[in-house]
Amino acid sequence: MYIEVSWKLIDLASGQPLYHQSWEGKPAYVRTPKGDLEPVLTAQAQKNSVPIGGSHSGSGFAVTENGFILTNRHVAAPWKAYQMLPAGVRLELNQKKELVAVENVPQHRWYPEKSVWSQTPLGEQKPVAGRHDRLEVTFANNKLRIPAKLARVSDEHDVALIKVDTPAAVKPTVLAPESSYEDVRPGDPITVLGYPGVSPKVFFAGKSKDMLDPGGMNIVDIPVPTVTPGAIGKVIRGTVTTAGGGKDDYYSASDSYQLTANATGPGNSGGPVFDDRGRVIGLFYAGNPTITFAVPIKFAKELMEVKAVLQ
Template sequence: MAAAQDLTSTVTRDDAPLANPGTVVLSYRNAVGAVRDSVVTIWVRHWKPKNEWWDDRYDLMPHDARRSAGNGNGNGSGIVLTKEGLVMTNYHVVNGAQEIMLRARGSTEDIPAEIVGMDGATDVALLRAKSGTWQPATMTNSDSTEPGDVVLALGSPFGLEQTVTLGIVSATGRADIHGLASSLQDFIQTDAAINPGNSGGPLIDGRGRVIGMNTARYGGEGIGLAVPVNLALKVAEDLRKSGQVRRGFLGARLADVTDGVIAELKLGSAVKGAVVMQVEEGQPAAQAGLLPGDVITAVNGQAVTSRARFLMRMTTFQPGERVKLAFTRNNEMQDVMAALIEPPGTKPTPQALEWELLPGLRVVLVNEKLRNQLLLPKDFQALRALSDFKTADGALKVAAGDFILRVNGYGVTRSLEDSDEGFIERLRPKKPLVLLRLQQKSGAQIDIGFPLPAAK
């Protein structure tokens, strides 16, 4: 994938409007055929016991032990984005996973996958298959989706791979759905059946183009929710670039424009948007001149008709960017420029720093990002070897990718007060003999000893 490109331009797209609305269609086999090879079944093994993962709020049926390959059971579904094996799914499908496997349609082979990044706020995760050539799905512009459009949901509900259900778009822009962990919500609502195991699979239009990612079954029958593909792809691209999503901070609390707000502020019934309820002192909203009672109606020229729409527009901007906010104050239209910042208290995920533990043995400290990428437990602490390490006689002692758990009897556990440099310095062997406890790629733990190599 070329560095200058992003997923929006790399994925297969078809944004042409739907033709012949209202035409009776007797079969959707062509639409299903266009996407079915791009839908994968995902199964996971978690570090947590099963009863800690059961949650009716999502379509997830977690298992605490690996299912045998080829038996048809899965934990969720995924959408193939690129032929190299980038796959998009839900955060709640893979969060906390020890092991992730992908299975393509018609295959009995399970392909290991790693987590590129995850975003709990939108319930989006990006995976990378470790081998194989994959069939990308075709995306379309989810902003063009309207209530009444025919849609189909694909996935593996209850382990039944390649299940297809039919319905319509019941509503768009659904937000403030209580009981879901995702805090940024702009769902497509559908009555196409979505059941446990559908999570992460595609919601497609009548031409087989992906408009959303199935996420949850809400309440009773006939209420399914999907993340619009425009939002999901934007999040996936951020995850591909840096393993996390950075969002600009405005520093204002907003609410929907209700009848009570219209009457109190004398707005007139035609005004729609997000009303500013509170402005934090010294933050971008205050510095731009916004005041409580202002009703924001557009962001960079794009209309916002609710608090949810406003929040979703703002998720596309990163710290350091400037946005133009149109608003009404005393029945007059105005606009301001606001310079967004990092949310207070957030800490960017640090890059793993490279150190020399021994002459010729370079390692990195396992951090949160590395734990996510390598599917390690949250409390796993170790050093990871960056290349093979051999002693003077040519014997391989440490292989690239091995984890070092103990050095001369000392565990690789650090306190919050430890600096990286000070921690590594304390671990460096001072005695003539080096004793290491390794966790190899197979998962086996072994103890090895060898003379301390001479400095080069």
Template structure:
């Protein structure tokens, strides 16, 4: 690269072997151009646009004022500032100076800046990066411009020279490194995304597990809860006894319906787990060295698909009732498939897990042993499900479905196991509760087994009035609560007119039942499959 200014007397390095040095212009209109120095004396001029011109010999351009004179001393050039012209070398104003390789020369108060280099009859066609960076640092240190302007000029010039004046190999290497770095950054970004998705998925899974386990713990009994139950037992039993006695005295027909229907109402107890869809493994507890399940500092169990303990159980209870003649058990869909309530199923699936029933059993009044129950089908339009049980449980049991729709104002008797195990323990009596405290048998499964063995499984009954009837719901005010879902709502003839499904506490404790017509529809649909 050389100065192509018209009428310039500067010598191209190709035209002579006597090139001794050059000025590399760093600022101004001549930035990036090389001014060759080959004669013993040269004149340096700066025009009004701050463009730099070298004239060899003692002549001068008539349209330009000479700013400095360069004279060869045998080893290097000496620079002399002419009258009325200011020259700075390495940031120091001079009258004359002996130039050294790499010196920074600034011509005039606002003139261009150049770097002096000795080339000893050879000029490098490509510059090493360290030289380019050295020039940038020297410029930033010696220029008298404002700091921001100096810094920006140094950076821009460094980038330009690295892109244009370094070797092809270096530029190819830089491009290759940039490609590698870009690829690495992209891969790292994608890896971070995958990791974040994994964290989010795990958080959703843990949230779903925590919610389900919290509901499970509601069924568990602690020592303190047993003590509280014992303290309240006498009052609760007295209240229940008085209520039932009053019901029998006032409505002998209702007492008969309760007595004849009790054996057909089942206490349902079950648990489901989670199976990882990708690996097919069950979610299990992680055991410590002592064989006990590990817990987090917040008291939550540590679980993992590679855990060495039992599968994590999400326990639940509910109510169901046998149908006469076919041995089928009717209950709610949210009882038979408890993971379908709230957002549990969505949370489980989004975290890569599928719920799977681990155990579902039914306890019938009068039977000391539980019977296995299996899912048969569920309604797509109502909160109903059908279960099958072993034939031994159906002998002499079963309720009849009403063929007609009840009227508003009709009485209904709702039967079920409201509040689950707690109500059964309260009904079992003080001695049973004391025995549980002494033996410490408060396990979800063991308590129900002990109740069944002692013949203490019996549903609660409550009486109410039908307040509203629609095609999808029967609303009544019979008292019931959580755990009574799936129980029958009976008319005065003992026939099922609805299946208890939900509570409406905001409406004075009203309950919603699924109309019996939906049960008929589900039976027809299931029989057709």
């Protein structure tokens, strides 16, 4: 499924969108007490200020007949993923309590939802949040955009659930069992399905048959999925039992499948990764021209369930 997203970061107190302020035409930043660089935010649009938000597309696949769709967290809830901020200047208060620029700041990462604006007592509501201006799903080879809703977002993995409401049942994709995570090996053949932005678009032009819009012409792009074959290059596990029998001797930043399917690109994120039996074993989530990665389906299935974290 083809997913189109537009979003913004808002101030919950006022409901207003937030903007990145500038200083003498350059993006302005401050350093937090923890030493992190944060953009100077304002709820009022000013000269040269830039709204926090954006638009992008991604991929996904149905997992239930009633319209639940798996995709990546950074596709469905981009405010929970890092954004690249442009180079600018860092501001400080001088002895006269005046804002002055003290140094140049290089391009760097920032997590919108973790903004200093959201520093509140533990467990309380955050004063900033991401909001969709658009979250729409289009089935393969179809022209109808269907509004979707954000259903669940993982706080540990790049996985999210969105939902569409359709009169007819949706055919779900076959998912591999959680136990397949232990069976995947380097060299296993895989197939990635998705909608890379670099793929040429197919358009449909249709004349309106609505009497209130006589002669109107609608031109929409039709999402045609790209099929990319490859193999599992490496299985990266967060924890394993080492030859010595313990788990404390091993560390990895995340659980992922490294893939050899490199003919992909932005827009493929959230697409299914199939094994040679036609089962989804992972979600494509990142890559560059030489290497790509997938989240094991085990963690997506955990998001689909309701499990207690305390006994």
